[in-house]
Amino acid sequence: MDYEVFTLPNGIRLLFKPSTSSVSHACIVINTGSRDEPEGKDGLAHFIEHLLFKKTEKRSTGQILNYLEAVGGDLNAYTTKEYTCIHASILNPYLRKALDLFEDLVFHSLFPIKEMDKEKGVVLDEIASYQDQPEEAIQDDFEDLLFSGHALGRNILGTPESVAAFEQEDIFSFLKANYNTEEIVIGVNGNYTSKEISRLFTTLFDKVPANLNKPERTAPQYSPVTRSVEKAIAQTHCVIGNQAYSIYDEKKTGLLLLNNILGGNGMSSLLNLTIREKYGIAYTIESNYTPMCDSGIFSIYFGTDAEKSDRALKLVHKQLRLLRENKMSELTLDRAKKKINGQIALGEDNRMGLIIGMCKSLIDHRRAESLEEIFARINAISPAHILEIANEIFDPAKISTLTFVPNEAE
Secondary structure, three states, X not given: OOOEEEEOOOOOEXXXXXXXXXXXXXXXXXXXXXXXXXXXXXXXXXXXXXXXXXXXXXXXXXXXXXXXXXXXXXXEEEEOOOOEEEEEEEEHHHHHHHHHHHHHHHHHEOOOHHHHHHHHHHHHHHHXXXXXXXXXXXXXXXXXXXXXXXXXXXXXXXXXXXXXXXXXXXXXXXXXXXXXXXXXXXXXXXXXOHHHHHHHHHHHHOOOOOOOOOOOOOOOOOOOOEEEEEEOOOOEEEEEXXXXXXXXXXXXXXXXXXXXXXXXXXXXXXXXXXXHHHOOOOOXXXXXXXXXXXXXXXXXXXXXXXXXXXXHHHHHHHHHHHHHHOXXXXXXXXXXXXXXXXXXXXXXXXXXXXXXXHXXXXXXXXXXXXXXXXXXXXXXXXHHHHHHHHHHHOOHHHOEEEEEEEOOOO
């Protein structure tokens, strides 16, 4: 393999992938997200991610924000349902600055109440901005529908009510319960030797106290739902979908391939060629598949004029029926494999995305796959596999539908 893993006694791991570039990419990935929040604390994981940049034991907010920018570096972070990630891109000589900052932010943030109060306003504005974008809001509401009553259905940003009620103790309790040092991986992609990386990693992270707390995650149940909601919008927006395979399911790769054929990246997907190019019904139509540790989300989204929405939905269901009823030819499947293999290979040029993905794989699978292994799994998929997956995931009896429709006043 073209990477190395170093592990400290406290459980923190570092994944190092060498590069000959003059630019380094580094990240710290923590195996916790919105699904791990206590009941009624929706948005807490994301709120903590914001506050990590506010004040630490040795740095003020201004010092944190300027620390890497002063040397031309870039610093950012994000929260998902299952991960929290901080990442930075810097010139090679400044890797120590990036990793030192990661250690400070994750393990020495103070979360002062004054900063909490200010940041609540920022997050409330962020929530409002998403609610003003129906194409974004419908995705969150659909996941709430798909995982009704389960932590996976929570909006990552939280609600105005939950965010306003956060207290400092909520943050410290969440960190203690979820920032498990054995579930933290630091990734580095840069032009260094193994000895340099190992020494730097040990110097900066060896003194972090071990934390082995890790709450149990429970798998969601599912019953399909159809719902229509009136909104003050100009177009109709629709999402249909189903719960899908987890990251550990052997059918995951087949669904990733099938999703790419149906409505994935590029203009040549079946849905784009049919709904947009052939009939000119929708400007945006796409499908997505996101696997998680014990479930997954498959969805199709489109937005169109209200008078065209029924026809668009019928055409989507027709395409799903064709995939359920007709085995794909070897030639068509081979073309699809070449397409997705090429997309994956090109994606390796995004070295930040690559190193973050490798860290997540190390967390989930205890190793990062090579390109050759990924291609082998894709190339082993047969038309029969695709047909079986289509009949499981696209089963009309299992499909949920959420529609945002313009209200009468509009």
